[in-house]
Amino acid sequence: xxxxxxxxxxxxxxxxxxxxxxxxxxxxxxxxxxxxxxxxxxxxxxxxxxxxxxxxxxxxxxxxxxxxxxxxxxxxxxxxxxxxxxxxxxxxxxxxxxxxxxxxxxxxxxxxxxxxxxxxxxxxxxxxxxxxxxxxxxxxxxxxxxxxxxxxxxxxxxxxxxxxxxxxxxxxxxxxxxxxxxxxxxxxxxxxxxxxxxxxxxxxxxxxxxxxxxxxxxxxxxxxxxxxxxxxxxxxxxxxxxxxxxxxxxxxxxxxxxxxxxxxxxxxxxxxxxxxxxxxxxxxxxxxxxxxxxxxxxxxxxxxxxxxxxxxx
Amino acid sequence: xxxxxxxxxxxxxxxxxxxxxxxxxxxxxxxxxxxxxxxxxxxxxxxxxxxxxxxxxxxxxxxxxxxxxxxxxxxxxxxxxxxxxxxxxxxxxxxxxxxxxxxxxxxxxxxxxxxxxxxxxxxxxxxxxxxxxxxxxxxxxxxxxxxxxxxxxxxxxxxxxxxxxxxxxxxxxxxxxxxxxxxxxxxxxxxxxxxxxxxxxxxxxxxxxxxxxxxxxxxxxxxxxxxxxxxxxxxxxxxxxxxxxxxxxxxxxxxxxxxxxxxxxxxxxxxxxxxxxxxxxxxxxxxxxxxxxxxxxxxxxxxxxxxxxxxxxxxxxxxxxxxxxxxxxxxx
Numbered sequence: 001x002x003x004x005x006x007x008x009x010x011x012x013x014x015x016x017x018x019x020x021x022x023x024x025x026x027x028x029x030x031x032x033x034x035x036x037x038x039x040x041x042x043x044x045x046x047x048x049x050x051x052x053x054x055x056x057x058x059x060x061x062x063x064x065x066x067x068x069x070x071x072x073x074x075x076x077x078x079x080x081x082x083x084x085x086x087x088x089x090x091x092x093x094x095x096x097x098x099x100x101x102x103x104x105x106x107x108x109x110x111x112x113x114x115x116x117x118x119x120x121x122x123x124x125x126x127x128x129x130x131x132x133x134x135x136x137x138x139x140x141x142x143x144x145x146x147x148x149x150x151x152x153x154x155x156x157x158x159x160x161x162x163x164x165x166x167x168x169x170x171x172x173x174x175x176x177x178x179x180x181x182x183x184x185x186x187x188x189x190x191x192x193x194x195x196x197x198x199x200x201x202x203x204x205x206x207x208x209x210x211x212x213x214x215x216x217x218x219x220x221x222x223x224x225x226x227x228x229x230x231x232x233x234x235x236x237x238x239x240x241x242x243x244x245x246x247x248x249x250x251x252x253x254x255x256x257x258x259x260x261x262x263x264x265x266x267x268x269x270x271x272x273x274x275x276x277x278x279x280x281x282x283x284x285x286x287x288x289x290x291x292x293x294x295x296x297x298x299x300x301x302x303x304x305x306x307x308x309x310x311x312x313x
Numbered sequence: 314x315x316x317x318x319x320x321x322x323x324x325x326x327x328x329x330x331x332x333x334x335x336x337x338x339x340x341x342x343x344x345x346x347x348x349x350x351x352x353x354x355x356x357x358x359x360x361x362x363x364x365x366x367x368x369x370x371x372x373x374x375x376x377x378x379x380x381x382x383x384x385x386x387x388x389x390x391x392x393x394x395x396x397x398x399x400x401x402x403x404x405x406x407x408x409x410x411x412x413x414x415x416x417x418x419x420x421x422x423x424x425x426x427x428x429x430x431x432x433x434x435x436x437x438x439x440x441x442x443x444x445x446x447x448x449x450x451x452x453x454x455x456x457x458x459x460x461x462x463x464x465x466x467x468x469x470x471x472x473x474x475x476x477x478x479x480x481x482x483x484x485x486x487x488x489x490x491x492x493x494x495x496x497x498x499x500x501x502x503x504x505x506x507x508x509x510x511x512x513x514x515x516x517x518x519x520x521x522x523x524x525x526x527x528x529x530x531x532x533x534x535x536x537x538x539x540x541x542x543x544x545x546x547x548x549x550x551x552x553x554x555x556x557x558x559x560x561x562x563x564x565x566x567x568x569x570x571x572x573x574x575x576x577x578x579x580x581x582x583x584x585x586x587x588x589x590x591x592x593x594x595x596x597x598x599x600x601x602x603x604x605x606x607x608x609x610x611x612x613x614x615x616x617x618x619x620x621x622x623x624x625x626x627x628x629x630x631x632x633x634x635x636x637x638x639x640x641x642x643x644x645x
Binding site for chain 2 (some may be wrong): 200
């Protein structure tokens with residue numbers, strides 16, 4: 001009696017570990033992924049509670065220092081052309097980048113994952129149709145589409161409207177990134193689904209009368225979850241870059257400075273010709289480090305998956 | 314025992330009735346086909362196959378790889394549709410084969426690595442609206458004891474033999490009258506094989522489940538089956554009781570398969586000739602499909618497809634598709 005209880009208990013624990021925690025544990029064994037996870041954790045902290053780290057967001061009226069001071073003990077990252085502390089701006093900018101990244105990735109994964117699984121599982125005409133739609137979106141350049149849609153939507157909805165506490169300008173960017181990047185996710189998910197569909201356990205589920213939707217929910221999705229995770233993290237990196245670019249050329253949200261907005265400010269303040277390298281370095285390095293960290297984690301998960309597959313064969 | 318079973322059941326309609334089932338796997342039309350204005354050449358997997366299985370009977374379907382064994386299993390299970398012919402289970406057509414279960418060759422592939430054993434068995438129960446308490450009953454019937462200890466485990470923690478028991482439990486939970494086992498022990502250790510075979514035999518005895526046991530291994534067929542059906546290139550070439558087909562094979566192909574069995578007698582090694590070559594990959598030969606590998610083939614073999622006829626000197630149930638069956642030399 002006590003023997004069987006112990007078995008159940010230990011297997012319960014192992015089962016829980018074998019899910020997302022197992023990936024996390026394996027990631028922590030790699031030094032590059034470990035560094036990337038620490039960076040992303042710090043970033044998340046600054047996104048969630050920037051006030052706790054550097055105080056309230058400084059504006060033109062609340063700026064405390066002289067313009068364009070180089071990095072020093074009081075202003076670690078220097079100040080901008082309005083005398084705002086760049087450390088303060090950069091930490092506050094993390095929130096925008098993270099929100100845009102996370103929301104875009106969510107849209108991408110839901111649309112891309114859903115369409116990819118349905119196309120791969122159903123096959124035939126459904127597959128052909130969905131994949132042609134995906135191809136159409138695949139050739140749309142994200143940035144150009146965003147460039148066109150962002151001002152139009154801003155004009156239509158207005159700057160000040162908020163949905164769920166997020167300004168519409170930001171949502172525009174999120175929507176545009178989400179709708180243009182789902183197609184590559186759909187293709188990846190579809191190819192995974194195609195091979196899963198031929199596995200015996202899916203065939204067996206069909207045999208006992210499980211509906212296609214249930215098969216997708218119970219057998220396909222759990223088996224591509226990690227692939228989606230790896231893909232989602234790479235999408236986050238791409239979204240952050242796109243958002244930065246849009247903000248840099250002035251299509252971002254003027255009331256909530258992101259790293260791209262700070263870079264844009266540096267550009268219009270002629271920071272390069274004034275030799276104010278810190279004005280560019282602070283937001284630029286923030287973008288670089290974030291994108292590299294996301295890519296490193298995405299690749300690490302990919303490699304772990306590969307090894308998983310190799311071990312199983 | 315098997316004679317008695319058959320006597321009880323043969324008066325009524327068979328549990329499974331397969332008549333004239335043909336399946337052709339369509340090939341993609343190649344560029345060569347397009348240039349030659351041919352339609353795509355398909356691969357004939359089954360060519361008008363007849364098969365009856367009675368309640369509580371174990372029928373072995375034997376043949377080399379490529380003989381159509383697995384296709385036959387999938388047609389009977391309803392996983393693929395036959396291009397021609399009828400498959401009936403208890404007189405019912407397709408979509409009502411809930412009384413057919415299936416055990417697949419690879420127990421490592423049949424269980425989803427992400428789901429517990431209990432979830433695996435419950436899956437079919439849920440889909441068919443059966444009570445969930447059957448999970449434990451099925452695990453116990455497959456001798457996975459205590460059931461409570463297995464319910465929450467994941468496939469990773471089980472041996473191949475245990476996994477195959479879980480797959481069998483998954484089939485049992487749905488209360489099948491017939492279970493198709495496609496090479497169920499070919500991936501298992503020899504010690505596990507005996508256990509799984511004993512389990513199949515026991516489930517037939519206790520629950521009256523009929524089995525179609527698909528194998529390439531004649532010694533397994535001999536060990537477990539009441540009746541043996543020999544498939545070659547998608548057609549039945551010989552059928553009869555295990556005794557008839559394996560003790561007194563009438564088709565040159567069955568003889569070649571038997572001769573290919575490794576002997577446990579060291580002195581007997583190498584006395585039999587194997588069938589030359591492999592199963593042809595391209596078009597099926599005209600007439601008798603085995604003729605180009607057959608040592609006894611004559612010109613007449615190429616002309617017409619030999620019908621299944623009562624084997625010379627055998628019982629009424631022993632049938633063979635060979636026009637030279639009566640002239641073949643007796644087996645030593």
